[in-house]
């Protein structure tokens with residue numbers, strides 16, 4: 001099945017009894033290694049640096065240390081260039097290290113937290129792949145596939161994305177409707193619901 005140029009991985013159609021993010025349990029496990037992001041997104045975050053800094057630990061506020069080197073070998077990034085957030089030691093994180101934007105006190109992303117505190121939508125500045133996770137896109141030979149990351153060693157290091165939640169049997173694309181809609185659009189998500197004879201959540 002293809003919707004809005006994305007192949008839909010059958011894994012997204014599977015029925016599971018799992019629940020959405022429980023930060024108190026996983027402590028932001030998916031933020032262990034930072035994230036790759038388009039350089040345009042990184043520049044937008046830097047443009048809002050003064051807004052974000054108050055919500056980070058003092059020793060992480062030097063914006064010259066926020067991002068790593070540039071790369072240009074992955075055409076799936078819209079600008080053609082991408083970078084990564086840098087990581088720092090953090091005893092509060094299950095991995096012992098994490099993205100420097102992860103707040104040790106509550107495991108919230110400082111970028112999202114700062115956006116909310118400034119009356120912006122939570123995902124306005126947050127890197128795309130952070131908003132999507134544990135939904136991921138896969139580019140292979142020009143074919144784009146939307147799937148779920150169910151085979152990642154971060155889970156053995158404390159990621160809790162697939163916590164069981166008895167009595168909540170639902171297709172994975174419904175559990176992660178908000179994330180699916182980022183890539184397919186809400187109309188694309190609703191098209192998927194119609195094909196699968198599901199009532200849309202959005």
Ligand code: SF4
Nearest residue numbers: 031099101102109130
């Ligand atoms: S940018 Fe935010 S959500 Fe993304 S890895 Fe860093 S702390 Fe986590």
Ligand code: SF4
Nearest residue numbers: 021026029030160161
């Ligand atoms: S995606 Fe997984 S590891 Fe990341 S915050 Fe949600 S439950 Fe935790």
